[in-house]
Amino acid sequence: MSHTLLLAKDIIKSFRNGEQETCVLKGIDLNIPQGKMLALQGASGSGKSTLLNILGLLMRPTAGELMLLDQSLTNLSDGSLSKYRNQHLGFVFQYHNLLPDFTALENVAFPAAAPQGRLTGELRKRALHLLDRVGLSDRSHFLASQLSGGQKQRVAIARALINKPDLVLADEPTGNLDQDTAKQVMNLLREINRTDNTTFLISTHDNNVASKCDEIIRITDGKIAPT
């Protein structure tokens, strides 16, 4: 039995819009085991992105507790959260994923090169290796702006892996892609999950995408629906 990687306890998130307060997440309990590939589903506006942002330490919950590898993250400073994201998490978003003025290779290496202060030869090799794994070694010197949508998502996946993260959070990674490309991307994620034992949490509207995952988590009415 695999052990718990990320534990969320009674996460509550409400947004204030002037006078009106909307409670989006009303007490989320979640246990993400190491090595699993999970899908997150729910109607539009149900709070999938909000939950991913909270689990990804990009947003603080209104209440509740988060534990990553048995360490509580509730009271960490912004700087420490940033460091945590850098060392333990990977992100793939739907849009705006890459820095358009940098090459595919530089984009992949960025999250490691910035804290390290240098884009070393060793880092280039690692980035190139990851690009090779996502089938883009021949595009390593293309600017991100010169890549197709599917290629961009594959580069984003390679980037998410550069610091050997414990958990990769993907918010509708295939939302912008056609069916065939979406399938390729999902196969790639599956393959990485199998070979590296990297844990994935993927929000999606696409049932085909969800069906490739080990488990599906559903949000309804601000809570995780019982399976």
Next chain:
Amino acid sequence: MPFSLLVSWRYITANSFQTLLLVLGVALSVVVFVFITALINGLSIFLTQETTSKIAHVELEPPNRIARVLIDDSRFVAQPVSTLQRKQIRNWQQVIDIAQFTPGVSAISPIVEGNGFLVRGEATRPVAIQGVEPSKVDAITNISAYIISGSAELTTGGLVIGADLATELGLLVGTPVLLKSERGAERLLPITGIFRVGLASLDQRVGFLSIRVARPLFELPDGITLLGLKLDDPAKAPAIATLLHNATQLKATAWQEKNKSLQNATEAQGRTGNFIQAFALLAIIISISSALLLSTYRRRAEIGIMRATGVSRQFVATVFILQGVFIGALGAMLGATAGYLLCVQLASITGPDGDAMLPIAPNEGGYALVITLTILGAALAAVLPARAASAVDPVEAIQQ
């Protein structure tokens, strides 16, 4: 190369046209700075040279009073007393020996100075006579270069006077004129030369004589009244004056003391220049700041991605500060080069008389200063954009 440097360089080269415009704008301000600095400095150098080329840099005169120690009851009191003696330097040969071996002194002229009147018919004009050694007539003021009639040769025993004085008395070269000295001596002298230096004090009042002719007129058989000194560097006059005063106990006056208005004028010009320099720098800071601020808004989503992947605020801030520094450095180099070339060009334009139209000093454009200030200003200008960039909230930036 540090990664932050690579990132900032990539950012400013990604939008090369916009960067070019920005750098040109900065360079333009730098050109203004350099031009104004070179002009103000050039003007000051020109005015100083104009003045110092025609006057003694240090004047040595007998002290006004001699301090004597008197005994008053039981106290010693140092009190200046008048000596009732003629003011003169008797041991001037010795003083010359000292001055000669003082580093920085380039010429020494012993002078017998005295006042008198030039009388022609019923007209009388006061004259300040300078009795100099004929070989040193050009030592303090290059009189030979300013002769408009006759010559500056004094060995023949004639009088060389300023053009205005000559006009007032209707004197031409060859005309004899009666010189009455303040000691009551009189002598009829021929005019042998007329000069126009361009300094009213010389042209209206001064006449040059051979020191041998002047001695009996002013009853100074062996003493002199003044030693005029020229220096290699006129700016060192106060220091050399102090040195010579200490060595000789003579009253030593640097030219700066007698030309305070020149110093005031150059300082006032300098302050005007500082205003323009400050505005040029302000223009640089504002243009870089606004351009980078715009860039932080345009790149919000990208900054959001960086921050999401755990790139630190400091890294983001550094990238924007470095962009400012790059733009500042490029603008400063370009502007300094263009400014120098412009100044050289302007300095080479001459008027009909062959003199430069603008007294601009291309080598005094304040290049090191403007480059340093521009880069510092550019870094300062980038602080606000850098703070804005590092404060971008990744969630907001990515979802917009």
